[in-house]
Amino acid sequence: MLFHQYYLECLSHASYLIGDEDSGRAVVVDPQRDVAEYIADAERAGLTIELVIETHFHADFLSGHLELAEATGAKIVYSSVAEAEFDVMGVADGERYTLGPPEANPVTLEFRHTPGHTPESLSIVVYEHADDEVPYGVLTGDTLFIGDVGRPDLLASIGFSRDELADMLYDSLHDKLMTLPDATRVYPAHGAGSACGKNLSTDLWSTMGDQKQTNYALRAPDKATFVELVTEGQPPAPGYFVYDAILNRQERELLDETAMPTAMSYDEVTTAIAKGAMLIDGREPEEFAHGHLRQAINVGLAGRYAEFAGSIVPSDVDIVLVTDPGQELEGKNRLARIGFDRVIGYLAEPYEVMVQHRDDxxxxxxxxxxxxxxRMKEIDDIQVVDVRNPGEVAEGAIQGAIEIPVGQLPNRVDELDVTRPTVVYCAGGYRSSVAASLLRQRGFVDVSDLIGGYAAWTESVQSA
Known part of the structure; x- marks a missing residue:
């Protein structure tokens, strides 16, 4: 058996290529939207991708099932209860699929319906051989993470209450996953940093036995306690989550990950901004601070670029990119991973433009x-804004700070006084640059952000 885990750090997203090397047949599970790597790796291993399996309709990224099906001819697989606008192969609870003839004792997949994170969620039990009693592992999607379980509140706005889904999730975990042998490896769809849970580990896999002993949610003594534990303290969901959850069900345009965005002149960019386009500057916060066009919002490519761009940019506006030369295609494709396809171009020769248009x-x-x-000592009416998530704030904050998670800032700007000197901080300095640049774009004149964030401030207080 070939079993390969891919991990996309900027979205904390895990996907998988599983193949039977004797038969040459393979599947891909939960692919990212730019799919060239799966195709290349399968060809290199002599495998043909025949199924693209989705554990559920993802909310945190736009999946590559349509791109991969178009490129390979593979069938798209969802749980039999999933309702999509494109052709799918629905699999029943307990159904098995072999990657070779029975007499060859091939790699075998068993589908288990595990609703809770979403109603159509499924997990995939992987057997290296059809007659193995102990599975090689289980791909749990967003049902079970390492150290956590999938949050049950993301669909509350489109017809399902979090308590209903939490109830389903408890049953799925106890009846479908925790019944697997302790030696079964656990491979989730996300790791630490994902907003799909609140306590995800940096480990990319574990075992069922280890999770039974260490995962706080699996150790809950009863369903009522479980529901309370998994529904409290969840981080705010980025604004694009509902957009992606809906888009993943639909027919849509396919991504050409090799197509460069269009180079635009300064005049073309300013015209686009005047018509409502947003200018996203993907340079590092330090570089951005040294000089940028006035309307630009800083979301650094070196960080969780797509996630935070999707948190502050509406899904229905045009986008113009500013990047260091050579990173334009990367910027376009990373936004495409969350379905933000309205990148109309990038500012050509940005450093020359800024020299020529210093007034802007x-x-x-x-x-x-x-x-x-x-500054806190010198200015009485300074406005301090904490853009971290509630769980981070609970562990300590600067006294008097106004708490608005960065993803909520676009809709809560009116809670702040545009006339007051303002300082924004986060944990380390990335999100604060995003937030401070957004406030400037919204008309705040005196805005600063804290280098090094809360960690640096805490160290300064302790050493004072």
Whole structure:
């Protein structure tokens, strides 16, 4: 058996290529939207991808099932209860699928319906040989993570209450997954950093036995306690989640991951902005602070670019990119991973443009922890904004700070006073640059962000 896990750090997303090397037949599970790597790896191993299996309708990324099916001729597989607008092969609870003739004792997949994170969620039990008693592993999608379980509240806005889904999730875990042998490896669809749970481990796999002993949700003594545990303290869902959950059900345009976005002149960019386009500057916060076009919002490519762009940019607006030369295609494709396809182009020769149009360039204020402390003493009406998630805030915060997670900031800007000097902070300085640039774009004049974030401030207080 060939079993390969792919891990996309910027979305904390795991996907899988599973093949029977004797028969040359393979499947891909939960693919990202740019699919060239799966195709290349399968060809290199002499495998033909015949199924694209989705564990559920994902909310945190736009899956590559349509792209991979178009490129390979593979069938798209969902749970038999899933309702999609394209042709799918629905699999029943307990159904098995072999990647070779029975006499060859091939790699075998067993589908188990595990609703809870979503109603159509399924898990895939993988047997290296059809007659094995102990599975090689189980692909749990967003039902079971390492250290956590899938959050049950993401579909509350489109017809399902979180308590209903949490009830389903408990039964799925106890009746379908925890019955597997302790030695069964657990391979989830996400790791630490994903907003699909609140306590995900940095480990990319575990065993069922280990999860029974260490996973807080699996150790809940009863269903009522479980529901309470998994429905409290979840991080705010990025704004694009519902958009992606719906789009993953639909027919849509396919991504050409090799197609460069269009180069645009300064005049073309300013015209597009005047018509409602948003300018996303993907350079590092330090580089952005040294000089950027006035309307630009800073979402660094080196971080969780698509997630935070999708948190602050509406899904129905045009986007113009600013990147370091050579990163334009990367910027387009990473936004496409969450279905943000309205990238109309990129600013050509950005550094030359900023030299030529200095009147449209501004410098962003960034404060060290020491400078921030001095400013707090000097300015009575300073407005401090904490853009971390509630779970982070609960572990400590700067006294008096207004708490607005960065993903909620576009809809909560009115809670802030545009006339007051403002300092924004996060955990380490990435999200605060995103938030501060958004506030400037919304008309705030005196805005700074805290270099190094809360961690740097805490260290400065302790060493004072």
């Amino acid at each position: 360039v501004e410098v962003a204020s960034r404060l060290t922890a020491l400078a921030f402390n001095e």
